[in-house]
Amino acid sequence: MTNATVLVGWRQRWNRSLMQFLGRRVRSTVEVEDLAQEIYLRLLRAPDLLQVRNPQAYLLRVAGHVVAEWRREYPPMESFCPDESDTPVDECLPELAVDATLSEQRLNQQLEQMSPMMRAVVLLRLRDEHSYKQIAQELELTLRQVRRYLARGYEQLRGVLDE
Numbered sequence: 001m002t003n004a005t006v007l008v009g010w011r012q013r014w015n016r017s018l019m020q021f022l023g024r025r026v027r028s029t030v031e032v033e034d035l036a037q038e039i040y041l042r043l044l045r046a047p048d049l050l051q052v053r054n055p056q057a058y059l060l061r062v063a064g065h066v067v068a069e070w071r072r073e074y075p076p077m078e079s080f081c082p083d084e085s086d087t088p089v090d091e092c093l094p095e096l097a098v099d100a101t102l103s104e105q106r107l108n109q110q111l112e113q114m115s116p117m118m119r120a121v122v123l124l125r126l127r128d129e130h131s132y133k134q135i136a137q138e139l140e141l142t143l144r145q146v147r148r149y150l151a152r153g154y155e156q157l158r159g160v161l162d163e
Contacts, residue, residue: 017056017059018059018060019036021063022036022063036063039062039066103161110157111123113156119153122149122150
């Protein structure tokens with residue numbers, strides 16, 4: 001089976017998740033589609049996709065790298081106001097600020113509902129950008145426990161964002 005055949009299955013199964021992932025990181029639907037295309041092209045060049053143990057996680061990991069590269073190459077504009085270049089985005093598009101505030105509140109509420117250990121693992125990973133190994137050492141957990149806490153925590157946070 002070729003990478004192209006494998007990718008067709010991945011796209012049918014996880015394209016919606018990929019688009020949601022990209023949509024949360026990029027505002028323009030055109031850019032989301034361009035980034036998705038870039039991700040699939042990179043995956044086509046991978047050595048052997050049949051060897052991937054967790055395809056959805058791999059797909060989203062590649063997506064994260066592509067988004068990071070895209071952000072470095074095309075940093076966000078300071079303002080979207082057509083007439084005043086020094087006006088903050090929040091003042092131009094108040095609905096974006098309201099939406100961001102509501103999302104942040106829902107995420108914080110979900111974090112508060114998590115067990116203390118899961119919250120600590122998720123915050124160390126997302127806020128402090130610790131590696132799995134660093135988290136395991138700091139909290140005296142196994143790598144497997146860290147992965148489980150993160151998978152469950154991410155699932156809960158994704159549920160909040162999809163609402």
